[in-house]
Amino acid sequence: MxxxxxxxxxxxxxxxxxxxxxxxxLVLMEKDPRGxxxxxxxxxxxxxxxxxxxxxxxxxxxxxxxxxxxxxTGDDADNLVVCQMAKHHFDVPRTIARVNNPRNEVxxxxxxxxxxxxPTRMILAAIxxxxxxxxxxxxxxxxxxxxxxxxxxxxxxxxxxGRRPAxxxxxEGCSLFVLIRDDRAQQFRPDTVFREGDKVIAISxxxxxxxxxxxxxxxxxxxxxx
Amino acid sequence: MRTxxxxxxxxxxxxxxxxxxxxxEVVILDQATxxxxxxxxxxxxxxxxxxxxxxxxxxxxxxxxxxxxxALTNGDNRxxxxxQLASESFAIRxxxxxxxxxxRAQAYATLGINTVDRTMMMIDAIGRFMGRPAMPGATEVTxxxxxxxxxxxxxxxxxxxxxxxxxxx
Numbered sequence: 379m380x381x382x383x384x385x386x387x388x389x390x391x392x393x394x395x396x397x398x399x400x401x402x403x404l405v406l407m408e409k410d411p412r413g414x415x416x417x418x419x420x421x422x423x424x425x426x427x428x429x430x431x432x433x434x435x436x437x438x439x440x441x442x443x444x445x446x447x448x449x450x451t452g453d454d455a456d457n458l459v460v461c462q463m464a465k466h467h468f469d470v471p472r473t474i475a476r477v478n479n480p481r482n483e484v485x486x487x488x489x490x491x492x493x494x495x496x497p498t499r500m501i502l503a504a505i506x507x508x509x510x511x512x513x514x515x516x517x518x519x520x521x522x523x524x525x526x527x528x529x530x531x532x533x534x535x536x537x538x539x540g541r542r543p544a545x546x547x548x549x550e551g552c553s554l555f556v557l558i559r560d561d562r563a564q565q566f567r568p569d570t571v572f573r574e575g576d577k578v579i580a581i582s583x584x585x586x587x588x589x590x591x592x593x594x595x596x597x598x599x600x601x602x603x604x
Numbered sequence: 605m606r607t608x609x610x611x612x613x614x615x616x617x618x619x620x621x622x623x624x625x626x627x628x629e630v631v632i633l634d635q636a637t638x639x640x641x642x643x644x645x646x647x648x649x650x651x652x653x654x655x656x657x658x659x660x661x662x663x664x665x666x667x668x669x670x671x672x673x674x675a676l677t678n679g680d681n682r683x684x685x686x687x688q689l690a691s692e693s694f695a696i697r698x699x700x701x702x703x704x705x706x707x708r709a710q711a712y713a714t715l716g717i718n719t720v721d722r723t724m725m726m727i728d729a730i731g732r733f734m735g736r737p738a739m740p741g742a743t744e745v746t747x748x749x750x751x752x753x754x755x756x757x758x759x760x761x762x763x764x765x766x767x768x769x770x771x772x773x
Contacts, residue, residue, distance in 0.1 A: 431681055433707040455657055455681035458688075459708070467711055481659045482685075488692055 379403065382444045384430030384460045385451030386413050389476060393450060394421060405439045431459045433467060441468035448474040454482050461491045484523035514591055517579070526584055527555075530594040532576040538594050539572055549589035552582040605629065606670045608696075610656030610686045611677030615702070617642035619674065624649040631665045634677075657685045659693055667694045675701045680708055687717050700745055713746040720745045 379402050383390050386408030394406045398421065406421070407430035408414040414427035428435035430449065441447065441463075447470045449460035454477055461473035474493040477483055480502070483494050506515050515529040532538055538546055543554055543566045557564050558577040564570075572578075582590050605628045609616050612634035620632040621644035630649030633656040634640065640651045654661040656677065667673065673690035675683035680703045687701035700718045703709035709721035721742075728742035 431708070432705065433711060453681070455679065455685035458685055459681045462684075462715065463708070463711060466715060479658060485659070485689060485692055489688060 379445045380440065380443060381405075381446045381448065382407065382430070382436070382439055382441060382464075384447065384449045385456070385476075386410070386417050386425060387450070387452055389450040391417055391421075393448065394424060398424065407435065407439055431456055431463065433463055436460075436463055436468060441470060444468070444470050446470070446472045446474065448476075450474075450476040452476075452478065454478050458482075458486060458489065458491070461486070462489060465490050465492075483519065487522045514587060514595065520581070524583065526582055526587065528580050528582055528587065528590065530578045530580065530590070532572050532574060532578065532594065533596075534574050535596055536572070536574075536594060537592075537596055539574060542569065542571055544568060546593050548593065549582070549586035552580060552586045552590055555579045555581050605672070606631070606666065607672040607674065608662070608665055608667050608670045608690070609633065609674045609676060610683070611675065611702075612636075612639035612642060612651070613676065613678055614642060616674070616676040619676070620649055621647055631670075633661065633665055657682050657689065659689055662686075662689060662694065667696065670694070670696050671698060672696070673699045675699070677702075680705050684708070684712060684717070687712075691717070709746065714749050716748045718745050718748050 381397055381402050381404050383394050383404065383406045386406055390406060390408070394404060397404050404424050406417065406425045407428050408417060408425055409427070409429040411427050414425050417425040426439060428439065430436060444464070447460065447464035449457035451457055457475040457477065461475045464470040465473050472492050474495065475486055475491045477486055477494050477496045478498060480496050480499045483496055483499070486494050503516070517527040517529055519526055548554070554566050556579045557566055557570060558579065559573070578594055580590060607623055607628050607630050609620050609630065609632040612620070612632050616632060617639070620630050624630045624647055625644070631652060632643070632649060633652050633654050635653065635655055637653050643651060652665050654665070656662065656675070667690060673687070673696045675686040675690070677683055677686070683701045683703060687699050690696045690699045700720060701712065702722065703712060703719045704722050706721055706724050709719045709724070713719045724739065724742040728739045732738050
């Protein structure tokens, strides 16, 4: 597979190294001459000292026959432009962008970037999973950000405690998906009764999240308490 | 009439000062406070320090419901990101994006953004001064190929005008 990687920072460097080890054909584009030089010393001629945002340079690098273009610079604007140029001017089938500001994820997807990798979001998710607060955890965005996969933990003060799924006044566009109890996943049944410690995995429209919070966790707090 | 300007360079500051004088409501953003010294001393608009490619900053600046959005920083890609945030996330209808790389300027005009390209403007101006014929459209804002269609369908296949680029080498 022919892959073009744009951005020779740490991510680009190690990505290139791994892909080469797997036997892929590859060009790494790095616009900073010193950065490019340093990579050339270690990885050889796969690196070109060119700006991957420039159409002409993408063409030189062979973008019109690339299967994948991965834009992994530290700059969201650069990564977006690389992917859009690749997609719309070279018909590259698959574009991947690193996104640093998690708020750019939805926009990038709408603008046609196929795959979005957000290190910030990943680390955030890892941290949130470690904090046993009474909050909704955001597990993933679906359908281009319209829907969210959410986890809610039923605590001792949850309004859902002792009730059944049918008793819960779910906001429209929101669906309970699976129950995790004693580390096991189970389907919701009409006679399921919510217990303390249950985890509810739900799919919700982004704008219904607060309603869901009220139903499963309780009043949305003004300030964070413990 | 509310106008948001991202980038308080000479063009951004000059335009902001003029529009404010005309009675427009103007909000100008720049990441460096010093940049605001370029504004007219009696500038009546609002000057905000912040990153114009950050959705939350734009929201705070009042991008929601703005009539005009001008992306005029000195970075082409930052302008492109800001302009697309304006049209996609804030549904601002009148967006102008400065792109000084002619290839990218043409590419994004095809993708639905009004672009202005200083490089072609100067080539045209100097060329005409030297007696060359004018280049059609070089001094104008290039109007986006009109297509306020759904997001996925909106981006057309590259047209013949950029065939040279597509051909690769």
